[in-house]
Amino acid sequence: MAVLQFREALKEAIDEEMDRDENVFIMGEEVAEYNGAYKVTEGLLDKYGFKRVIDTPISELGFAGIGVGAAMKGLRPIVEFMTFNFAVLAADQIINHASKIRYMLGGQASVPIVFRGPNASAGQLGATHSVAYDSMYAHFPGLSVIYPSEPDDAKGLLKSAIRNDDTVIFMESEQMYGLKGEVSEEKDYIIPIGKAKVKREGEDVTIVATGKMYHIAKQAAEQLAKDGVDAEIIDPRTIKPFDLDTVVKSIKKTHRCVIVDEAHPFGGLASEVGFLIQREAFDYLDAPVQRVCLPDVCAPFSKPLFDLWLPDAKNVIEAVNAVMYR
Numbered sequence: 465m466a467v468l469q470f471r472e473a474l475k476e477a478i479d480e481e482m483d484r485d486e487n488v489f490i491m492g493e494e495v496a497e498y499n500g501a502y503k504v505t506e507g508l509l510d511k512y513g514f515k516r517v518i519d520t521p522i523s524e525l526g527f528a529g530i531g532v533g534a535a536m537k538g539l540r541p542i543v544e545f546m547t548f549n550f551a552v553l554a555a556d557q558i559i560n561h562a563s564k565i566r567y568m569l570g571g572q573a574s575v576p577i578v579f580r581g582p583n584a585s586a587g588q589l590g591a592t593h594s595v596a597y598d599s600m601y602a603h604f605p606g607l608s609v610i611y612p613s614e615p616d617d618a619k620g621l622l623k624s625a626i627r628n629d630d631t632v633i634f635m636e637s638e639q640m641y642g643l644k645g646e647v648s649e650e651k652d653y654i655i656p657i658g659k660a661k662v663k664r665e666g667e668d669v670t671i672v673a674t675g676k677m678y679h680i681a682k683q684a685a686e687q688l689a690k691d692g693v694d695a696e697i698i699d700p701r702t703i704k705p706f707d708l709d710t711v712v713k714s715i716k717k718t719h720r721c722v723i724v725d726e727a728h729p730f731g732g733l734a735s736e737v738g739f740l741i742q743r744e745a746f747d748y749l750d751a752p753v754q755r756v757c758l759p760d761v762c763a764p765f766s767k768p769l770f771d772l773w774l775p776d777a778k779n780v781i782e783a784v785n786a787v788m789y790r
Contacts, residue, residue, distance in 0.1 A: 532562050595763075606630065682697065725775075728758050
């Protein structure tokens with residue numbers, strides 16, 4: 465195992481896939497000469513040249529559309545958005561075209577493209593730069609949505625995403641690019657899309673959390689352990705397809721569940737997963753499913769207010785105590 469930053473794991477995945485397949489290229493704002501806004505593409509321009517590492521204008525709708533067209537012609541584009549908050553401008557290309565082309569053309573064409581970049585909040589950036597879009601994209605057939613929380617997952621899943629023959633939304637947390645972790649040195653390391661991972665085994669309660677909320681759940685579990693509560697943590701890694709079987713198997717053991725989601729409560733991932741759990745595992749629950757989400761207000765700019773707005777370990781512990789009737 466090698467210890468890499470999150471950004472380095474992503475770069476390894478892109479580099480290996482570009483080296484393996486000449487049809488893979490990357491495009492986006494500042495990915496070439498500036499080495500990427502978050503240095504994910506550092507050094508790739510020198511290695512692959514301007515034809516495969518392409519700086520674009522600040523026009524998300526335009527370069528997303530170019531990527532969709534290139535994918536239809538047999539290339540495998542990686543389209544980097546500086547943040548998925550900006551990708552709202554490209555939503556027509558992603559939601560109304562990339563996701564539907566295979567279906568509308570009866571399988572005569574596919575769109576093997578990866579749209580990737582930071583998702584959700586990144587500190588004091590205000591309301592228009594602090595939205596979690598994973599559940600929104602997961603709503604649409606034809607899109608896979610990946611949201612890794614650790615460098616190892618980031619590398620293995622990004623390689624799988626690039627090889628996928630349909631459109632993949634690959635989301636990263638802006639606050640995690642410097643996060644270090646062990647990454648497999650296995651040759652051609654691949655993690656299957658749609659497979660959750662039990663990252664902490666426990667007996668008393670199941671906590672489901674992804675992205676940076678996984679790390680909040682870890683903090684909560686460490687504190688809960690001191691109080692005699694043994695929490696199991698499941699990282700879905702893939703929002704869609706969602707690995708419900710792994711979650712249900714855990715609930716059959718713990719009989720309690722808390723879902724931690726960096727999104728607003730109405731219509732988010734926690735709502736959908738909560739419904740699926742009550743449909744598939746109702747008889748195994750000893751308490752109603754609890755969720756920890758953002759409040760139903762936009763992100764504040766004020767640091768003290770932002771800290772109150774974002775879910776933290778205390779919120780998770782309170783939810784666990786509720787399902788434990790403590």
